Amino acid sequence: MVWVPLLLVACVVAGIGCARLCRATLVAARPAPPSLTEEDAELTVLEAAYLAGGPFRVIDLTLVSMHRQRRLLLAHTGWATVVDPTGGYRDDLESAVLGAIGPGGQSPIPAVRPVVAAADSVRSLAQRLVDRGLAVSEAGRREIAAGVRSVRAAFLLSLALGAAAALLVPAAERNLVIAAFTLPLLASGLCLLIGRIEVYPYTRWASPAGQRLLSGLSRADPLTALATRGPAVLEPELRDALRGHAPARLP
CATH class of the missing domain: 1.10.132 (Topoisomerase I; Chain A, domain 4)
Structure with missing residues (x-):
């Protein structure tokens, strides 16, 4: 035997x-947690992005939002260029993006993502969702x-x-x-x-409670659609930019 x-x-x-x-x-x-209030059960677009795709989805959402507000230029070659470095950036995430791009005002998007993902603003966003039982x-x-x-x-x-x-x-x-x-x-x-x-x-990133909240979001808003479904909903030029091949430095 x-x-x-x-x-x-x-x-x-x-x-x-x-x-x-x-x-x-x-x-x-x-x-x-049973103490979750009705207000806590509502998701911001950044929180939805984290639950659906993690830190990199949050960064993609921030980059696209800044691009559409003409704070950044996202080129199809995969480079991000600061349009107005002296402009008023609305939150810590936008400031983290600006800091990750650096004083030169231009950086390949693949180099920006990991720097911003390690920023305190992203970690605190994640921790708040974990504390609420959503992530x-x-x-x-x-x-x-x-x-x-x-x-x-x-x-x-x-x-x-x-x-x-x-x-x-x-x-x-x-x-x-x-x-x-x-x-x-x-x-x-x-x-x-x-x-x-x-x-x-x-x-993935969302807990069962977080997944239920995600499933109830309307995707009519373009940023919400990006947060929940990813770059596939974007126009081809922005999809190429977020893929971030960055073959050569922009002139």
Whole structure:
């Protein structure tokens, strides 16, 4: 019965992976706090952008808003140019964008995004949403991703150990071995399948409460549509700008 220790290893690893993923999902799916007021349940366009696409969606929304107000020029080549560096910028996000572009007044958009994403204004926006139970915390997303990796590794390990065990036993016992390894394979495989349906949304930015608020937003306003659906709703020139290939510096 040399295959029995291999089966035990497969079962233990599958059990640990499934338990880790379930625990992480339960934490991420915590309900919104009961103290959530009607005012707190309303989303600004920036909050909707974060819940739908994370920090980079917030930055894209800010860039497009500044472009349409002629504070920035977003070129189809992927460069952002400050139009009026002395103009009054309305909030910390716009100031962070201006600071990320730098004193030269021009920068490729891919270089702007990570700088603004690390700004205090974006972190505080995210934390407010987490505190209201509308966003999944960064730690929660990491834990869920780690749980998914654990279950995937358990499935592959069970498959490899089952194949090895089947080769180690006489042909007459292989059906028994295959049937025994079906348990960890089914457990980890079903957990992965359920994860794609139920767990995957928690690897995004919005919690279930946040997703419900997002689904109730009207997308008639162009900025709201950008916040919830991403750059696909923009005109081709702005889509090219946000892709940020930046092949050459603008003259």
